[in-house]
Amino acid sequence: MPQDPHDDEFEREAQRIGRQIRDVREHHGLTQERVFLAVPMNRAYYQDIEAGRANPTLYTLVRIAHAIGVPVRDLME
DSSP, X not given: OOOOHHHHHXXXXXXXXXXXXXXXXXXXXXXXXXXXXXXXXXXXHHXXXXXXXXXXXXXXXXXXXXXHTSOTHHHXX
């Protein structure tokens, strides 16, 4: 079965957003643990988000942004 070309685009964008979340978190001097406990969520799922392997809901992104102390748009830039 041929792969949908949009799958590659989605994967690249998920990885870019995951890196942005990590960069913003680190800029604010926070550990992964502090963020995933504040959300709250499973450690492995949070790590998958930062690695671009997960597809978080908007609700989850808003909760992560709140835990870091930034507007959600800062996670998407």
